Amino acid sequence: MASPLSYRPKQGEIPTNPGVYRFRDADGRVLYVGKAKNLRARLSNYFAPLHTLHERTRRMVTTAASVEWTVVATDVDSLQLEYMWIKEFDPPFNVRYRDDKSYPFMAITLADEAPRVLVTRNRRIRGARYFGPYPKVWAVHDTIDQLIKVFPIRTCSDSSYKKAMQTGRPCFPGQIGRCGGPCSMRVTVEEHRAIVDDFVAFMAGGDQRFRVDLTARMREAAAAMDYEAAAVFRDRLAAIDAVLSRSALVLGEDVDLDLFGIAEDELAAAVQHFVVRGGRVRGVRASTIEKEIDIEGGELIDQVLQRAYGEVAPTDIPRRILVPALPPDAAELQEWLRERRGGRPVNVQVAQRGRKADLMKTASLNAQQALMLHKTRRTSDYVARSQALTDLQEALGMSEAPLRIECFDVSHLSGTNVVASMVVFEDGLPRKDQYRSFSVTDTTDDTDSIYQVLTRRIAHLDRDEAEAEEAGTDDAPVTRRRTRFAYPPQLLVVDGGKPQVAAAARALADSGHEEIALCGLAKRLEEVWLPGEEYPVILPRTSEALYLLQRLRDEAHRFAIRHQRGSRRRDIHSVLEEIPGLGAERIRVLLRHFGSVAALRRADTAAITEVKGIGPKLAATIHSRLQESPAADDSSTHASEALAASAPKSVG
Numbered sequence: 001m002a003s004p005l006s007y008r009p010k011q012g013e014i015p016t017n018p019g020v021y022r023f024r025d026a027d028g029r030v031l032y033v034g035k036a037k038n039l040r041a042r043l044s045n046y047f048a049p050l051h052t053l054h055e056r057t058r059r060m061v062t063t064a065a066s067v068e069w070t071v072v073a074t075d076v077d078s079l080q081l082e083y084m085w086i087k088e089f090d091p092p093f094n095v096r097y098r099d100d101k102s103y104p105f106m107a108i109t110l111a112d113e114a115p116r117v118l119v120t121r122n123r124r125i126r127g128a129r130y131f132g133p134y135p136k137v138w139a140v141h142d143t144i145d146q147l148i149k150v151f152p153i154r155t156c157s158d159s160s161y162k163k164a165m166q167t168g169r170p171c172f173p174g175q176i177g178r179c180g181g182p183c184s185m186r187v188t189v190e191e192h193r194a195i196v197d198d199f200v201a202f203m204a205g206g207d208q209r210f211r212v213d214l215t216a217r218m219r220e221a222a223a224a225m226d227y228e229a230a231a232v233f234r235d236r237l238a239a240i241d242a243v244l245s246r247s248a249l250v251l252g253e254d255v256d257l258d259l260f261g262i263a264e265d266e267l268a269a270a271v272q273h274f275v276v277r278g279g280r281v282r283g284v285r286a287s288t289i290e291k292e293i294d295i296e297g298g299e300l301i302d303q304v305l306q307r308a309y310g311e312v313a314p315t316d317i318p319r320r321i322l323v324p325a326l327p328p329d330a331a332e333l334q335e336w337l338r339e340r341r342g343g344r345p346v347n348v349q350v351a352q353r354g355r356k357a358d359l360m361k362t363a364s365l366n367a368q369q370a371l372m373l374h375k376t377r378r379t380s381d382y383v384a385r386s387q388a389l390t391d392l393q394e395a396l397g398m399s400e401a402p403l404r405i406e407c408f409d410v411s412h413l414s415g416t417n418v419v420a421s422m423v424v425f426e427d428g429l430p431r432k433d434q435y436r437s438f439s440v441t442d443t444t445d446d447t448d449s450i451y452q453v454l455t456r457r458i459a460h461l462d463r464d465e466a467e468a469e470e471a472g473t474d475d476a477p478v479t480r481r482r483t484r485f486a487y488p489p490q491l492l493v494v495d496g497g498k499p500q501v502a503a504a505a506r507a508l509a510d511s512g513h514e515e516i517a518l519c520g521l522a523k524r525l526e527e528v529w530l531p532g533e534e535y536p537v538i539l540p541r542t543s544e545a546l547y548l549l550q551r552l553r554d555e556a557h558r559f560a561i562r563h564q565r566g567s568r569r570r571d572i573h574s575v576l577e578e579i580p581g582l583g584a585e586r587i588r589v590l591l592r593h594f595g596s597v598a599a600l601r602r603a604d605t606a607a608i609t610e611v612k613g614i615g616p617k618l619a620a621t622i623h624s625r626l627q628e629s630p631a632a633d634d635s636s637t638h639a640s641e642a643l644a645a646s647a648p649k650s651v652g
Contacts, residue, residue, distance in 0.1 A: 109125060114161060216231050253280070258322070269300060317340055319344070337386065419437060518530070581621060605620050
């Protein structure tokens with residue numbers, strides 16, 4: 001099918017040079033800005049047949065009314081121009097950043113005559129140098145309290161400073177020893193500026209120099225029997241150690257780098273930016289990215305680094321930057337960063353091994369938790385939940401909002417150990433006490449598993465209704481009891497696309513409950529499928545309804561995997577616990593030695609006897625029992641060590 005886009009330029013009109021392109025709508029608003037090493041090759045991807053494009057890319061190109069480009073001399077120039085245009089036009093289809101505003105920073109107002117240190121969440125103070133952010137307000141206040149004992153710089157407000165300098169009387173914080181600026185009348189403006197420089201150098205990672213210097217001065221004072229001065233240096237050294245003890249040394253003392261941990265799905269990404277100076281994590285910057293078109297992996301990292309270093313001071317760009325994966329234009333990005341750093345080289349690398357790789361795992365784990373928290377906050381907010389339920393009602397054509405939603409996911413391991421989960425959300429919130437799990441012992445494929453599970457679940461609806469009617473007759477007393485499934489859902493969600501939805505619809509029809517609404521959420525493009533429909537429903541990426549469906553799907557997937565792992569662990573022990581003489585400890589030793597029940601089954605008596613605690617008689621019993629038992633269970637009886645490493649597969 002050819003593309004119907006009327007504004008598509010002719011193939012020969014697009015140059016093959018590097019450059020930056022912009023898609024505009026009919027009103028001239030810039031919708032998307034991108035760069036390319038070869039403009040013709042890049043733009044031709046957008047004008048491929050529409051049915052081959054990612055849904056969100058298709059929405060962008062069909063919304064646009066024109067495309068224009070600017071040729072530049074080098075790939076580095078294209079990167080710089082792309083960054084400038086994104087900042088200028090804020091295109092709706094480029095990634096959107098949401099900084100975590102909850103963390104405070106330490107700021108030193110270097111543009112002032114007498115710079116002061118303060119705690120702030122404002123990142124727009126003119127000429128300020130920032131450190132952090134810190135996880136708690138008290139943490140940054142505590143750090144300042146310790147550091148002004150070593151570097152007594154100004155802490156008072158601008159009005160207090162101005163008044164003190166005009167009257168010649170110390171400011172109130174200076175009178176009680178809490179301010180060391182010129183307003184305390186103890187130092188001149190020039191002397192204070194030197195102390196500020198040392199403060200900034202310490203916070204930037206030069207802590208060892210100050211520790212060595214203070215230690216030497218303390219010993220000199222003690223040798224000269226100037227014990228009061230020695231005590232002052234001792235207290236300053238203790239203050240430095242108190243600050244450093246709050247930031248563990250994770251890398252070598254001479255290591256300065258920035259590290260980015262990223263977790264993403266189809267619609268959003270969370271970024272954890274670890275700032276390491278002098279081998280210590282000096283701050284963590286968190287942000288959330290909302291994606292519109294299909295950008296992921298290296299391209300996303302490229303955008304993250306552009307934003308992280310586009311407007312910072314050259315001194316805030318480290319020599320080394322660690323990322324989960326290299327961007328496709330890593331060389332050009334490094335050159336751009338080198339120019340931003342004042343001509344000093346910058347290396348963008350992937351952490352391969354050692355402590356850096358361990359720190360990357362920590363950052364990535366924090367990013368995963370931040371992404372989950374981002375989704376959870378969307379679904380736990382009352383206004384957002386109400387909007388999500390209303391949006392779902394409209395998108396699915398329901399007569400009322402789905403106050404109770406049940407979501408089903410099927411998980412298996414290479415076709416074996418098939419289990420299913422049912423999670424329940426009421427009023428947009430999870431009801432974990434009503435979660436259920438199902439074992440599927442005999443199934444042909446994923447759709448058959450869905451059909452079986454839903455048939456079994458719906459059967460309980462009829463059973464509960466029958467019991468309620470029986471309890472309400474004149475001959476039987478009415479008893480209040482908690483039914484196994486509290487009440488019928490307004491909406492069933494299955495993890496999967498068109499085939500899974502068709503199987504679920506067949507289960508509803510065969511059970512006589514077609515009044516229950518049904519939909520499926522397909523992972524690849526986050527499409528919402530309805531029974532009997534040829535095309536899916538595409539919810540906007542900012543839709544609260546889509547976030548709710550994602551939360552349901554993710555929770556069902558998590559619960560199914562937990563059930564499956566527990567089931568497989570039980571299978572491991574059930575095979576061996578039937579053998580006389582084998583207790584829990586001996587089973588654990590056998591599995592650790594052989595790795596799996598299948599390997600143990602293949603071993604002869606002599607090999608089993610080599611296991612500590614297993615004698616010849618018991619080894620013969622184990623061998624004979626395993627030979628008599630069917631081998632079909634071997635596929636689901638892996639050792640417990642292997643269970644954690646093997647990732648279950650989920651349908652959809």
